[in-house]
Structures are given as C-alpha cells and as structure tokens.
Amino acid sequence: MQKWTQDLWKAVVAEVERLHGSMNQKQTSMENLSQEVLESKKFLWEELEDVQAEMRLIYQKLKDQEVDITRNLVNIKKLRENQVRCTKFLAQLRNRGDASETVDHKPGNNKGNDDVCTHCKSLSSYSIRSEKSGPRMRKQRSHPHPHPKASSPVSFMSDSALHQHRGNS
Incomplete structure (x- = not known):
C-alpha cells in the first residue's frame, strides 16, 4: 500500500510539474x-500619424490650387474687361483715324494710334488664348503679381493718346 501511495504520489507530482x-x-x-x-x-x-500628415499636406495643396484657380479666374475676368475696353478704345x-485721314493723308501721322492698335490687338489675342486654356493657365512663377500699371487698359498709351481718351470718356 505504501508503494502504491508512493507511485500515486510520484504520478501526481509528475502531472503537477507537467501542468506547471x-x-x-502558455504564460x-x-x-x-x-x-x-x-x-x-x-x-x-x-x-495613422503618417497618413494624417499626408492628408493634411494634400488638403493644403488642394487649398493652394483652389486659390490659384480663383486668382487665375479673376485675372481672366480682368483680361476680358481690358479686352472690351481696348476694343472700344x-x-x-x-473712327477718329478715318476722320483724320480725310483731312491729313500724311503717312505716319497716326503712329501713336498704330502703336495702341497693335498693343490692343496683341492683348486681345492673349486674352482669347487665356479664355481657351481656362483654369489650366500656367502659373507665373517669376512674376506672381502683375505690375500695377499693366492692369490698367490705358497704361500703354502715349500721353497725347491718353489725353484724347480721357477727354472723350
């Protein structure tokens, strides 16, 4: 019986050690x-932080593009307005040239008018090209802000032509 108890005890100890x-x-x-x-x-x-940073960057780029597109649309509108003013001028x-040609037939008398006409035509063709290209206009990197005089439709006129234009307006 004692041997049986020892064998049983050994088996229990072995099982406990195995379970331990x-x-x-498992632990x-x-x-x-x-x-x-x-x-x-x-x-x-x-x-997640990297993706969020990329999303912020993409969002900022989209905002910048939106600002650029809005600025380009405003510039196109200004060009159209300038084109209309130049066409009227x-x-x-x-009309004045036709009237003065009947009085004075000397070539070169309308030199100022010819310069203005040439400039208006080039501005007009540029404006038409801008309309066709739409919001995909190239961004001017070297001169992001146009010269303030360039936005004025009469900034290219000679003093006498400017005086005549203002006198008739």
Whole structure:
C-alpha cells in the first residue's frame, strides 16, 4: 500500500510539474503575444500619424490650387474687361483715324494710334488664348503679381493718346 501511495504520489507530482511547465509556456506565449500586439498597435498609430500628415499636406495643396484657380479666374475676368475696353478704345481711335485721314493723308501721322492698335490687338489675342486654356493657365512663377500699371487698359498709351481718351470718356 505504501508503494502504491508512493507511485500515486510520484504520478501526481509528475502531472503537477507537467501542468506547471505547460502553464509557464502558455504564460510566455501570452506575454509574447501581448508584446506583439503592443508593437503592432504602436506601428499602426505611427502609420495613422503618417497618413494624417499626408492628408493634411494634400488638403493644403488642394487649398493652394483652389486659390490659384480663383486668382487665375479673376485675372481672366480682368483680361476680358481690358479686352472690351481696348476694343472700344480701338474703335474710337479708328473712327477718329478715318476722320483724320480725310483731312491729313500724311503717312505716319497716326503712329501713336498704330502703336495702341497693335498693343490692343496683341492683348486681345492673349486674352482669347487665356479664355481657351481656362483654369489650366500656367502659373507665373517669376512674376506672381502683375505690375500695377499693366492692369490698367490705358497704361500703354502715349500721353497725347491718353489725353484724347480721357477727354472723350
């Protein structure tokens, strides 16, 4: 009976040791798994932060493009207005030119008018090209702000032509 008790006791001790070893293995596995989960979570947070930073950058680029498109549309509108003014002024100059040609037939007398006509025609053709290209106009990197006199429809006129234009307006 004593031998049987010792054998039983040995079997119970062996089973307890086996269970204890198994439990240690499972605990180690759980710790490893927990560490992997924490590392994955940290990696995912870093990735999320990177994606958020990229989204902010893309959003800012879109806002910048929106501002550029709006600025281009305003510039196109100004060009159209300048084209209309130049066309009206050109018509006035031509009407005056036709009247003065009957009085004075000397070539070169209308030199100022010819310069204005040439400038208005080039501005007109530029404006038409701008309309066709629409919001895809190239951004002027070297001169982002046009010269203040360039926006005025009469800034290119000679003093006498300017005086005549203002006198008739």
